[in-house]
Amino acid sequence: MSSPKAAARRPVDTRAALIMVVLCAVWGTQQAIVKLAAADMSPTLQMAFRSGVATLGVLILARARGELRWFSRATLVPGMAIGLFFGLEFACVGEALRYTSASHVTVYLYSAPILIAIGLGVMHRDERLHALQWLGVLFSFAGIAVTFLGRGQPVQYPSMHWGDALALTGAMSWALTAIVLRGSNLANAPATVTLAYQLIGAMVMAGTFAMIMGETAVRLTPGLAIALLWQVVVVAFASYLTWFALLRQYSSARLGVLSFMTPVFGVAGGVLLVGDHIDTGFGIGAAMILGGIIFATTARPLRVRQLA
Known part of the structure; x- marks a missing residue:
């Protein structure tokens, strides 16, 4: 997700911090709910x-706000592109959950900020990383290697490494979504328009993939109804729109740091809700990934520190 362009942002206050805690809990536990x-x-x-x-x-909602005019030729091509990448992300995550744990999927998926930072640095001069940030990037990649090359859980998930690879592919797709969005007319579009393009892409890509793989069987149960209600109303609608609303009011960099609570909630949700087992290697690697991301997004150049 990318922040809309705006003149000024407020520093994060108690209200925003509490909302971010709730959002991270929602995002982090969604894989376990699925x-x-x-x-x-x-x-x-x-x-x-x-x-x-x-x-x-x-x-x-877009019609009620008079924002449907943003669905035009100017936004169609980038909209189709971010829909494609967002849809690929969802398809990869959905398939990854068949082969690996919810905790693994969440941690790998939320390595995307590192890939976004690298991609934006290559594409935009003002987004280039400095030396200290690159240290954070390398530390995160080392963490990914530690988690990926570990023993895993062969008894519970015989094909765990395949599922982990799919989750990483989902993270790459998320990064491509953000990179395309940053350099297109959609960067200034209302949140509803950007989200609509992403959701349409996810519906088409994930639905097509499910049909190709023969994963269309449905058994109607109260548990499924509750899970779908949660995913539709809370995750896909309310949480994303709330996130975009926060980005319009508060510093996106500081909100981004708070969003790194998501993998923590993801691991906790996987353990508490679906009984995931966290081995030592994965725990160490996950901590390295999270620490590297935080360092890469908050570290300042040495000369800036000296002038401060």
Whole structure:
């Protein structure tokens, strides 16, 4: 996700911090919620369904706000591009949850900020990383290597490394979404428009993938109904719109630092909700990934520190 252009942002206050805690808890535990309902509907099909229903809600909101005019030729091409990459992310995450734990998926997926920072640094001069930030990047990549090359959980997840690779591919797709968005007309578009393009792409890509893989069986249960209601209303609609609203009011850099709580909630949710086992190697690697991301996004150049 990328922040809309604006003149000034307020520093993060108590209200914003509390909202971010709630958002990170929602985002972090969503993989575990999907996994809980996987026996009744495949994770990929769940993501397609929630994206389709949430799209209707977003379009209704956009019409009420008079923002449908932003769906034009100027935004169509970048909109299709971010829809494609966002949809690929969802398809990869949905499939990854079949092979690896919810904790692994969350940690790998939220390594995306590092890939976004590298991509934006290559594409935009004002986004280039300095030496200290590169140290954070290298530390995060070392953490990914530690987690990926570990023993894993062969008894519970025989194909865990394949699932981990799919989750990393999802992170790359998320990064491409942000990079395309940053350099297109959508950077100044209302949140509803950007989100609609992303959700439509997710619905099409994840739905198509589910059909190709034969993952279309659905067993209607109360648990599935609750899981889908949570994903549609809370995750795909309310949480994303709340995030964009915060970006319009507060410093995006400081909100971004707070968002790194998400993998922590993800690991906790995986352990508490679906019984994930966290081995020592994965725990150390995950801490390295999170620490490297925080350092890469908050470190300042040495000469700036000396002048401060």
